[in-house]
Amino acid sequence: MSVPQVELRNMTKRFGANLALNNVSLLIRSGTVHALLGENGAGKSTLVKCLVGFYRPDEGHIQVDGREQRLNSPKDADALGIGMVYQHFTLVPSMTVAQNLVVSGARLPAYIDWQSELRRLTEVTRKLPFHVPLDVRVSQLSAGEKQKAEIVKQLYLGRKLLILDEPTSVLTPAEADEVLGHVRSLTRTGELSAILISHKFHEVRRFADDVTVLRRGASVRTGAVADLTDDALAEAMIGEPVSKMVPHAPRLPPKPNVILSIRNLCANGDNGLPAVKDLSLEVRAGEIVGIAGVSGNGQLELVEAMMGQRDRNGTIAVSGSSFNGTRREIARLGVYGLPQEPLKNACIDRMSLAENLALRNFDRAPLCRGIAMNYGALVEQAERLVAQFRVKAPGLTASMSALSGGNVQRAVLARELTQDVCLLVASNPTFGLDFVACEETYRRILDARNGGAAVLLISEDLDELLGLVDRILVMSAGRIVHEVPAESADKRVIGKYMAGMKAA
Amino acid sequence: MSSISGIEPVPPKPLVTAAQLSVALPVLAVLLASAIFAAFVALYGQNPATVFGLIVQGGFGSSFAWQDTLSRAAPLVLVGLAVAIPAQAGLVIIGGEGALVLGGLAGAVVTLPFAGAHAFPMQCLMLLAGALIGGLWFGLAGVLRQYRGVNETISSLLLSYIGIAVFHHLTEGMLRDPASLDKPSTHPIDPSYMLPTLPGVGVHAGLAVSLLLAIAVHVVLRYTRWGFALRVVGGSARVARMIGLAVNRWIIGASVVAGGMAGIAGAIEVAAVQGTANSSLIVGYGYSGILVAFLARHQPLAIVAVALLIGGMQASASLLQRRLGLPDATMLVFQGLIFVCVLVADAIAQQLRETTRR
Incomplete structure (x- = not known):
């Protein structure tokens, strides 16, 4: 089977009243890496889930090598050689790599001849640039090796179009370079086409041929990576200011007293790796400080460490007293929160x-x-x-x-x-809410600030932040990499910092 | 924005409310189990009606039957509480048997150095010693869960076996009364220290202790901030941490109190019935307590009622054996059937709730 050219035409997908994909078209040329860029909720995942038969688009066509295809289930995608590597690993931890590869086959015989399967496996994997130990249990592999094993699995299954969903979010930079480098070389030699979902510009620039930028369900920019500057990509991804009505009370100069003071905060993520790295920040009374950033850059861990839900190093002081999230401190110092997904988290x-x-x-x-x-x-x-x-x-x-x-x-x-709110910590407080509830949340947050409270607002929605806050901090890879007052904030600059293009 | 304020009905009312369901399900489960049990005794060539008649007679048919039932219900109430209290905090601890036998052992030996003292402080001391050791035993399961991520259901069950082994080791070794020949026991406690019989009832005072504790647990869980906090911890540890509750302390605390209940049950069996710690303590009260708590849906007052029912069933076992020649284990079969039916009913209720929510 040669490497396919896949074209998606005029894809539209609605979830209830929510338009997740709006007339998106995408051409993946044979033997290339096509990057999908976009913020969270821009529609990247929905688009590729249509391509692997997980969702059925409401409108639109999928053509493989010029022939119209209907993908009703992941099996149909499998038959066309389309496979996906998910953000989260899908290998069985207690089995060896070889066992994982063999059992992942769609047509598994009742009796498995392990000797001949292993021979075939060795044969297949020897030709690949990825070197993964076959007889080691998956639970003993590092994240990078697991990711490689996932890709080897797809290649072993004969997949010719590989969809990689933020493959490097769990990898170290060196591992990421290696994995993506191999994918790139496999496409160069004409063994594979790939879709790379990412929000990191440098990855797109180094490892992709073409790029399509999605924003709010629509394709806003597409072309060869070489023809597009980082500025153009950032602008397309962040977009022009949209007419989302965010009411903003007249900004008042913040009072001089510092309410929240975080010094050298470090916290680990659920995977045990550092998620918040030596972070310091201050919020004054009567001030809203926003933290912008792509999700998964340590914001969740920061909030949990502040609220006493996660172990931490470093000092957190509220109104000058150390704060560890006990009930007495919360009541005395007035620390309250608006977590995202309130049904689950509050x-x-x-x-x-x-x-x-x-x-x-x-x-x-x-x-x-x-x-x-x-x-x-x-x-x-x-x-x-x-x-x-x-x-x-x-x-x-x-x-x-x-x-x-x-x-x-x-x-x-x-x-x-x-x-009696003195410090309010809100993280994605409007995530998943309808317009009326959003507006009310904004109004209440502003009321709290106008009442003299310090507000720390963590959000992945840049428009929301720019409309509400007095000062913006950009968080990337567990650190604050940029700080700017809201009135002089430039979305493109912020977008670049968010995408990790600039270091602090 | 809407001008309507306050309460207004939004979704349609469900056919049955949650409260009705929580009563109906256990009742249905017991009925179903009874039907299966009827078929089981019919296979043995017995008339099910006769069997059920004898169960009622043996458990509740005479003042003697009531005394037997009540003295069995006393430990069942306490081990039921030992399951129900951690359940409020979202824990499933089923190791009551281990805490019970170790609590009994502690109660049996703690007064041995004090001969000729006043009875009442000694009786309190026995119950306290039982509570302390039982609490430590469950506390271990709580600590393992919070600090080492060990599943508390499994660890408490395994700790139960360890507890029983320790009990045998000590009663057959260091703590053995050389005079206990065929049945290794600790030295008997001073007869004057035995718990008195309740006047007019003819049952030992341990019954009163367990009833008082059940009422106390009911009041604490329902009407105090401790009960409220425990339910928050059981509902979501994440939210509990957000509002500043020390989750580890609450979970371990609930485990210790629960283990204390089982430990007191053991101490009562020693101080009111056996007079020494010996293998007669290991008769499965701890496991029956799991059934009691689940059937009572972890409600302390319902536990008292269910403990009476199960106690009555156990009391009637010997009558079934004598009159009908049914095996001794017949009642265990009935208990097991009830337990399975309760679990199935719970699973079905869970599914019902989820489908109505869609």
């Missing part, structure tokens, strides 16, 4: 709406005297908050999952912002 599903509204103050008067809870006062407080923040719910005893996303957010806003 609510207890198996407890009622009224109880969830009391999570912050259930152990203080008037809700509690000594150790005895006063459920009458708890219900009274819930009634008051529900009315004040217009939370719509089937009842105060309803579980949180009976509420719509916007109303869950209203409940969390009610709980967090009616406390």
